[in-house]
Amino acid sequence: EAGVAQSPRYKIIEKRQSVAFWCNPISGHATLYWYQQILGQGPKLLIQFQNNGVVDDSQLPKDRFSAERLKGVDSTLKIQPAKLEDSAVYLCASSLVPRGRRQGTQYFGPGTRLTVL
């Protein structure tokens, strides 16, 4: 099966500019996640969708970050305006929770490396 797709793979912008990332999850996966991974740290969940509804966005800096998952499939994550500290790899993941289980395996995309100058 095709894996999680993300684009672009790399992005360089100047601070105060805007940027958007796109994610296409594995077909049929109802749950979609966006993680931020700063250099030297583990991934940190920014937002979790179940179909097209938000389950958890407690760690999303909502003054500058926004995300949507229209039609419960693809998702976009936007930063406006970007700050230097937003330089990181942004990972998208998706999962399908098997019946009778509390969670399913998360499958990660290749990530988008963002550099803010």
Next chain:
Amino acid sequence: AQRVTQPEKLLSVFKGAPVELKCNYSYSGSPELFWYVQYSRQRLQLLLRHISRESIKGFTADLNKGETSFHLKKPFAQEEDSAMYYCALSGANTGFQKLVFGTGTRLLVSP
């Protein structure tokens, strides 16, 4: 608060030597623990989860609730094991599906 601690940033061993990557956690209740791995130029992927009690690529990990640890072990390291390893947890306190990751340990296996 939920937290995962991986005390070693880098672990360097020779081929054939035993490997133990340490993971300690802080969690109120019964968490589910995972090890994820990222090989060079590849995606982050699940290596194993404690509830499966399985051995993957020769790696095993036992959940020790008394010591709140979930160390990853392999008796004889191979060069192809060189990668970045992340310990992670989830549970009712995190909404089950949300993963909390440690900072990772880079394993380098030399010939």
